[in-house]
Amino acid sequence: MTVANMVEARCCFKLLYAIVVVLLLHTSSPCIGCSERDRQALLALKQGLVGDDGNCLLSWGREAQNKDCCQWDGVYCNNQTGHVVKLDLGEQSLRGKISPELVQFQHLEYLDLSFNNFSGSKIPDFIGSLSNLIYLNLSQANFGGQIPNQLGNLTHLQYLDLSFYEDNFIPPVNSIHAKNLNWLPNLSGLKHLDLSYTTLSDVGWLEAVNMLPKLTNLILQGCNLPPPIISSVSLMNSSDSLVRVDLSLNSLNSSIFQWLSGTHTNLVYLDLSMNYFRGSSIPASFGNMSSLAHLRLYYSELEGGIPNSFAKLCRLRELDLRSNSLSGQLSDLCLKHCPNALK
Template identity: 40%
Template sequence: MNSHHQIIKTSPASLFLFCLLILPLSATCNVEKTVVARCIDQERDALLKFKHHIQSDECGLMDLWGNPGTPDCCTWKGVSCSNPSGHVIGLNLSAAPYQKTCLSISVFSPSLSELKFLKYLDLSSNYFYDMEIPSSIGSLVNLIHLNLSDSGFSGDIPHQLGNLSRLTSLDLSRNDELSAQSLNWLSQLTLLRDINLSGTDLSEATDWTQSIGSLSMLEVLQMDHCQLSTPLTSSSILYANLRIVSLSINYYINSSIFQWLFNNSNYSTVKQSLEYLDLSYNSFQGPIPNEIGNLKFLAYLNLSRNSFSRTVPDAMGNMEFLKYLDLSYNSLSSTIPDEIGNLQSLMYMDLSYNSLSGSIPSTLRFSGALETMHSLSYLDLSHNRLEGFAPGDVEDSHSTSHINSSNQLEGPIPSSVGGSSPLLHLDISYNLLQGSIPSAIGDLHSIVHIDLSYNHLQGPIPSSLGGASSISYLDFSNNYLEGAIPISIANLKYLGYLDLSNNYLRGDIPCKLEITKTPYFAKFTYNNLSGSIPIKLSYLGYNAFEGNPNFHMDKFQGRCDDDKHDGNIYLGLYVSIGLGFYTGFWVFCGTLTLKNSWRHAYFRFLDRIIDKIYVVVAVYLARFRRKSQV
């Protein structure tokens, strides 16, 4: 012990020399001083008291807590200590990484309040049996981060949390029975940067706007599904650091929030900082304000499931960093503005379930999207009143999902659709498309979903379809397709959904066709198919084949043609063996019959062989008898 104190008091030069000498023996030597953090006994006992009230630990988070082999609590899983003081400063028992509930706790031990130096506390994704959040947490005045999300807490949020004046991050989300009658305590958390109260019942917290407005450092505001009853107004302060605002599924929030966003004294700064805005599932009405186009640094915008009307603002074309845009399930009308094509960073766009009309802008067609919107991978324009169709080249398209169903699109499917190799999902059903299915569709090697149903498509199903071997969902129903079902369709080994009903298809169903992916679905009804049910589709039932007058639903197909060819191969093999035996036999026997000298020599040879065998057998039998008599 004395030598240890001498080392600490030595001069830096001597200590440096000492480290050089013992470096091979110790990799932990420090030029200034060597200190090993060890747990404080009082805090160790507090942690063990907390463990004592844990009913179950499904993830083994506390297996080593209190183990004789690990007396130092600073080495326990989830515990972090200060170096060199040894005080516990972090406790992370979150079950989120395990994707299941780890800890079940029926009594929240007040012993955690003894961890006076605790800065980080994460108990998320565990189960606390619908207990209230303990008010004793408010005594942990050094806390910087508090996460109690998805943990089964209920009741009112304790106002004592307002004592955590150093808190910068607070997450109480996804506790479905949690509520608050007032958020006045929030105004004391002046350093708060990130708050998430999503799922908390705030229907009675009419002071939420004033409380949020007092958080001058706030960067992230998440209050989804909170039953907010009082709207934000321009009188509520909007702070310049705000990056994320998520207020979805509140129903009572209306268009007055735009006054808060756009008529605020800090608006000029906020439009440079706001990156994420989610106002979906609310009660917005009227037009989307043009000012939203001034949020040039916005990357995520979700205004879906509201009652917005009129047009999509041209000013949205100014949002050059926008990557995600969802305006679906509104009442937007008129045309899609050409300016939308200026969104070169856009990766996801959903304008479905509106009343948009007119032609699709050239920038959103197969040919146009690849010219300007290189990043667009998901496009949904379904359930509108859009007209026309976009022939063109798609050889360089990066789109993975193109959904344009339930419109009034006309004309043929572009013959070069197969050039869009990354395409995974193509749905242009419920339109007025004409012409044939292009053979290039077989070049879509990555596609998994194709729906061309309810159009006016004609001609045969291209035999090249078998080249799109990744397809799991295929719907060509309710068209005017004719001809035979191509044998190559049996190459679709991942097929789980197939609907070819209500066409004019004829001939047999390919016997090797198989629906392999669950849930199984196949439908061939109301065509002109003949033949019988393939053995591999016998489990589908008669309903899958009805409406084909020449089809025998009471019979099953025999072996496939390829199997018959295999039988012919075996037949040929047997014939060859028979002919070979017949020829060899008569070549040998015929020679012996016609040439006397060969016949006599052959039989003399056989006689000598038989005599030798007889002598050998007689000798062995004689020896055996003698041994038996002895």
């Protein structure tokens, strides 16, 4: 080996050694800890909230050993920046008031306040300032009043749940309601929407939903939905991404069949139970939903026979047609084409 080759080899070795050292230091370096700004904002948030003795906020302290808020329960930070990116405060029996200091978390992507009790208070408008939110879950948190239009500013949102379920299908006393849904189409990346038991009686819900091209889960149970006016425009704009649709316990009529039958052939779960389809029959076009595994139409006052096209629903595992005036045996149809259906 020549002297020149030896020098070159030695340089390459030193360079490789330096790269390995940098990589080892990077992988072994701990999280830098939370930013002081986020820490103070969390303490302000805690100040307005009250919970049971066992709630996670007990770990949120001012003591020196608790200085790193990234170690606090329910708080998750970005390891490189120290910014809080996730607050998981669901099911902590929290009460009280949400501090406006929440807006300090401009890097927040995930906020879960579900299954707490905010005593019918309004969803804070300033949540709409958390522009990086991807996930927002306020379900079962006993919020009330009008949904703030500011939620339309959350243009990165993919998951939104404002639902509040009650036993015996009774809406909560201080139920959430919407004056309109003009803000909803701004959430063009939304994949999951659950507004169950939110009053949407006169808000043009179908037009708003049709403006969400990536929506896969649509859950609007018990929302006082009126029958939609179906037009060629609403059918044309219908998204084919929907996989789960629950429109049960509303005031819909058979006009909804036209919307569902037009483009939603990828549906796996469909619940239209406890609506008012008096005198209507199940449309044969439902048989074109080849991916359908769960179909619920109970207590809907349907009449007529089960369409022969249902024989093509080879993936069907659940079918609930109770308390209708239907005739025919689906099993006879399925056995001819899909021997494993409904087993």
